[in-house]
Amino acid sequence: MHRFALASGLEILAKSGAIVSTAGVALLVAFIAVLLAFPVAKTCEEGSKCEYASSAPEQLQTVFSQGFFALSLIVIAAGILMIRYSRWRESKAATQG
Numbered sequence: 777m778h779r780f781a782l783a784s785g786l787e788i789l790a791k792s793g794a795i796v797s798t799a800g801v802a803l804l805v806a807f808i809a810v811l812l813a814f815p816v817a818k819t820c821e822e823g824s825k826c827e828y829a830s831s832a833p834e835q836l837q838t839v840f841s842q843g844f845f846a847l848s849l850i851v852i853a854a855g856i857l858m859i860r861y862s863r864w865r866e867s868k869a870a871t872q873g
Contacts, residue, residue, distance in 0.1 A: 786869075790862040797855025803848035810839045 814832035830840040838844060 786862040786866050790859050793855045793858025793860075793862065795855070796858060797852050800848050800851030800853075800855055803844070803851060806839055807845055807848060810836050814840070 810830075810832055814830055814836070817829050817831060818826055819829070820826040830837065832840050
């Protein structure tokens, strides 16, 4: 009974990891879609750094940020970590009997 509960919990963890990873990929696709749909304008003044501004509407400005990109990568990594951990525990439980 205990092994079945462990196996069931690990299976749920792996499936949850797949869902989390898929959500991260969806966030990344949204970021890329906004990036392609609304070009970035570069303004440079002499003697100073260049500034980059998106032409996206104000509602989509949050999607077009470094934080959103980092968040999508972290969500993908968290999903993969969940899957790998559940598979590692399954293989560890199988070798111990």
